[in-house]
Amino acid sequence: MQFSWDEISEMLYRGVVWIVGVKSLLYDFLEQLVVLLNEGFLLHHVSMIKIEKETSLKATVVGDMIDEKYDVNSEVKAITYHDMEVKKLKGKYMIQVIVDI
């Protein structure tokens, strides 16, 4: 069987889908929160989060629009993969993310 170089790299990518998937999913989710903050939405908490097969995530976020009553420390420029960690500890996940501010 013959593969083109592009197809092979695509297969390798699928081969490590758990690690790639869960970190990318986390990145994509947090990025949505950055976009919301960008648009003036200040997150208070996530009331519901549902992850399916580590490829899709649905969440309900609760917060307020930013006004004078909040002293907002900083914008977040971007989520980064720098030193990102996702570990399973006693049935729970330990997550470390560094954001660029």
Add this chain to the structure above:
Amino acid sequence: MMVDVKKVAENIWEIPKTGKMNVPGRIFASDKLMEKIKMDKTMEQVKNVACLQGIQGYSIACPDCHQGYGFSIGGVAAFDVNEGIISPGGVGYDINCSVRMLKTNIPVDVFMKKQKEAVDALFRVVPTGAGKRGAMTLEKEELMDLMGKGARWMVNKGYGTKDDYIYTESEGKLDGDPSEVSELALRRGMPQLGSLGSGNHFVEVQAVDKIFDPKVSKVFGISNDNFITLMIHCGSRGMGHQVASDFIRSMEKKYGFANLPDRELINAPITSQIGQKYVKAMNAAANFAFANKQLITHNIREEFGKIFGDYDVGVLYDICHNIAKFEKHKIDGSVKEVCVHRKGATRSFGPGRKELPEKYQGVGQPVLIPGSMGTSSYLLVGTEKAEEVSFASTAHGAGRVMSRNQAMRDFNKADIVKDLEAKKVYLRGASKRGIVEESPGVYKDVDEVVRVSDALGIGNLVVKVKPLGVIKG
């Protein structure tokens, strides 16, 4: 990871080429600066960048370097345009984060009489901090037009003068294509024009403190006449941040990151379709940043006109410190086009470069190095030496040495404001935490950074300015 480094000359350190490195690493720093550099992952990051495909000469770190994401801050890396790569992480999330310096004929004593009023006015007309709307909101079509034209778009609409963009790097317009920018990035940029953002971004009013080179400073329009100057430090806002994230994601999908020492080093061949798309999108985001600072300049000029009357406020220069640019450099005796990534490093062209405004071609390019809040800032001049040893690059600021959380533990806002008041500096900040996180104590000594640049001859001292008023995010 222990990194082997040896001092090869005064202020020059070398990481020898070992393992997968394609070139050696070079760090430009004094013994004093090197002590701090050795404490974080900067050297490891310089070494990682040296492993990237098509890198030329050296993987370089400037005197203000410190640990970043993937590439170090203060990092410079030039890549062969045919064999090399381009990396969004080598540019940074804040595409075209840059400094614009304004010169005026407003005397310092005239400013000081209305210091508070003027700084409060700046705080009002330049929105700062998180979640604030900008001074101008554009519809998508207009925004895309602006992202093709850069600072010129603003001037054409009446927000500024022709000289404003003439004295901006690349005349405030890079070869960008807004259609390569995602809907999300456009959406993030739409409401933000004319705003400063948060973090270390600021507008500062300054007084000339010392002139090192009267001949060059005269060409740049700075004299001993005690006029105020201003510096504006900001970037491409949410727009540029999103372009960086988008291309990190799409390059990962296409090329994977299994072979990279650090996921943030994700890249694409310059000649690849995705590499070319990134160049076009990055340049469009850079144009947004140029236009943004143009609008801020206009709003400052209008406001100062109302407060101080009929004075001149002109652009001295505007220069990027987060960008990748295609430039011709001499490598091993022959001139070659390379893609120079500068992430927290300032271009430092010497005399004669055709990229410079005509008026500056005889002396070299103005290099703008802001200090931390409340400390001095510097105007330097680019050199031929920089073209020879650092792909025409030098430092971009003081360089952080303390984490933001550590700053919160060690400093408080009241002390910082009191300290600034003692120096007669009036500060307006959007958030308490923002002020503490940017206190001068968290940065390296900018005086030492520029001293090293000058001693190496990669950016020579021209003028030192001290702050009179600051607004920050």
